[in-house]
Amino acid sequence: MDSEQSPIRVALLGGGTVGGAVARKLTSNADALAARVGRPLELVGIAVRRAGRDRSDLGVDPALVTTDAEDLVARADIVVEVIGGFEPARSLILAAMEHGASVVTANKALLAEDGPTLYAAADAHGVDLYYEASVAGAIPILRPIHESLAGDDVRSVLGIVNGTTNFVLDAMDSTGAGYSETVERAQALGYAEADPTADLEGFDAAAKAAILASLAFHTRVSSADVYREGISEVSAGDIEAAREMDCVVKLLSICERVPGEDGDGVSVRVHPAMIPRSHPLASVREAFNAVFVDAAAAGELMFYGQGAGGDPTASAVLGDIVAVARHRVAGGRGPGETAYADLPVLPMGDALTRYHVSLDVADEPGVLAKVAAVFAEQHVSIETVRQQIIEDRDDGRETRGRAQLIVVTHVAPDSALAATVDTLSALPEVAEVTSVMRVVGF
Ligand code: NDP
Ligand code: HSE
Numbered sequence: 282m283d284s285e286q287s288p289i290r291v292a293l294l295g296g297g298t299v300g301g302a303v304a305r306k307l308t309s310n311a312d313a314l315a316a317r318v319g320r321p322l323e324l325v326g327i328a329v330r331r332a333g334r335d336r337s338d339l340g341v342d343p344a345l346v347t348t349d350a351e352d353l354v355a356r357a358d359i360v361v362e363v364i365g366g367f368e369p370a371r372s373l374i375l376a377a378m379e380h381g382a383s384v385v386t387a388n389k390a391l392l393a394e395d396g397p398t399l400y401a402a403a404d405a406h407g408v409d410l411y412y413e414a415s416v417a418g419a420i421p422i423l424r425p426i427h428e429s430l431a432g433d434d435v436r437s438v439l440g441i442v443n444g445t446t447n448f449v450l451d452a453m454d455s456t457g458a459g460y461s462e463t464v465e466r467a468q469a470l471g472y473a474e475a476d477p478t479a480d481l482e483g484f485d486a487a488a489k490a491a492i493l494a495s496l497a498f499h500t501r502v503s504s505a506d507v508y509r510e511g512i513s514e515v516s517a518g519d520i521e522a523a524r525e526m527d528c529v530v531k532l533l534s535i536c537e538r539v540p541g542e543d544g545d546g547v548s549v550r551v552h553p554a555m556i557p558r559s560h561p562l563a564s565v566r567e568a569f570n571a572v573f574v575d576a577a578a579a580g581e582l583m584f585y586g587q588g589a590g591g592d593p594t595a596s597a598v599l600g601d602i603v604a605v606a607r608h609r610v611a612g613g614r615g616p617g618e619t620a621y622a623d624l625p626v627l628p629m630g631d632a633l634t635r636y637h638v639s640l641d642v643a644d645e646p647g648v649l650a651k652v653a654a655v656f657a658e659q660h661v662s663i664e665t666v667r668q669q670i671i672e673d674r675d676d677g678r679e680t681r682g683r684a685q686l687i688v689v690t691h692v693a694p695d696s697a698l699a700a701t702v703d704t705l706s707a708l709p710e711v712a713e714v715t716s717v718m719r720v721v722g723f
Pocket of ligand 1: 296329363366589
């Protein structure tokens with residue numbers, strides 16, 4: 282067989298949920314993939330960690346399964362890294378590139394931590410680095426931002442990119458149940474992992490936000506640059522408060538280009554937020570993902586689909602394998618990192634946002650004025666205030682009550698809103714600040 286017809290050798294690092302699905306599709310769809318690439322794709326091995334396990338579910342010759350990943354990466358034209366985590370994934374990717382292999386990975390944690398190192402190695406060795414599956418599973422979102430929108434200017438990317446948290450928040454909204462019991466239900470149904478910390482505390486969404494912002498704004502953003510709050514503090518009361526505003530609570534990954542007098546910056550943050558039920562992201566139910574992009578010329582674009590699972594994620598991995606294999610056939614590479622804009626990543630305090638604040642206060646003359654004065658001192662403009670009596674009590678001399686005050690602000694810097702809440706918490710007239718949530722998307 283001459284080199285124009287010889288197979289392109291594909292090595293899989295990892296044969297778990299994603300790797301297994303990729304292996305099965307590489308085998309079952311081999312003829313169609315060969316036709317699309319212009320040359321056959323030959324699976325030359327699957328590296329796993331544990332020897333001696335039954336791997337019949339992979340649907341491949343058992344002789345292809347190995348625990349010697351270092352040897353495998355030296356025998357491939359394309360290395361697909363679906364092990365996850367930092368090591369040995371990083372070293373294996375770098376070794377693969379050194380051997381001249383292009384790399385496809387789904388590893389958002391590694392890309393968000395150390396993407397520039399991987400890009401530099403890809404440049405140094407003249408190979409591709411593709412990672413569509415790392416954000417929002419099956420949804421084509423990275424290549425649309427990196428390639429299809431390369432002629433436009435992205436203004437913002439707003440995403441629901443973690444299925445676990447969306448499942449939990451959606452279930453809390455539809456059942457009225459509390460956080461802990463809903464997480465337990467999600468685990469029982471297989472939507473949340475046994476240790477769901479990375480999902481529930483927003484680490485997974487923050488890594489994805491860093492990748493999205495880097496591509497959208499041609500600027501290096503790492504997970505350490507991303508402001509992060511998870512959903513573990515979201516209560517049934519917060520969900521109910523959102524409902525009263527005709528909103529739902531979602532864990533949002535927000536990437537914005539922020540114009541400034543001294544030049545633009547980028548704001549990248551992950552936190553729960555109330556969004557109006559009329560917003561397209563509000564209709565994203567269960568464990569689905571969606572990404573809402575606003576670009577100067579294109580306007581608003583919405584991408585929706587399955588953000589996880591073996592087959593959906595394998596779809597994105599296989600799309601990357603075909604893309605980099607086509608480059609091998611045609612000669613050349615796909616686009617690399619574009620970090621030329623090098624915009625500063627702004628601190629969370631500079632982010633412009635709105636707050637919904639619920640306060641448990643004494644229902645006495647002057648309390649509302651004192652509360653309003655705290656907002657005014659921080660130059661935070663109040664949009665609406667609502668009061669409802671929550672308790673009456675008779676202290677023997679006069680009847681006093683307590684009230685719930687619900688304040689929704691106009692847009693203000695997050696630092697001013699946070700300082701307002703701190704000062705309110707210390708007011709003697711405020712028994713408790715019962716809930717604080719950002720409001721997005723009006
Ligand atoms: P799994 O845990 O299901 O599979 C991991 C695989 O890697 C296993 O086959 C494991 O071997 C193998 N492995 C672990 N350590 C080593 C090692 N040191 N050397 C060789 N092989 C090793 O993970 P997933 O398939 O779920 O995830 C893989 C990647 O895809 C991660 O980066 C993840 O973030 C990403 N991803 C996953 C999605 C999903 O829905 N699962 C969605 C989008 C991205 P063994 O079988 O012996 O344990
Ligand atoms: N754990 C992720 C989620 C899937 O819940 O969306 C992998 O990215």
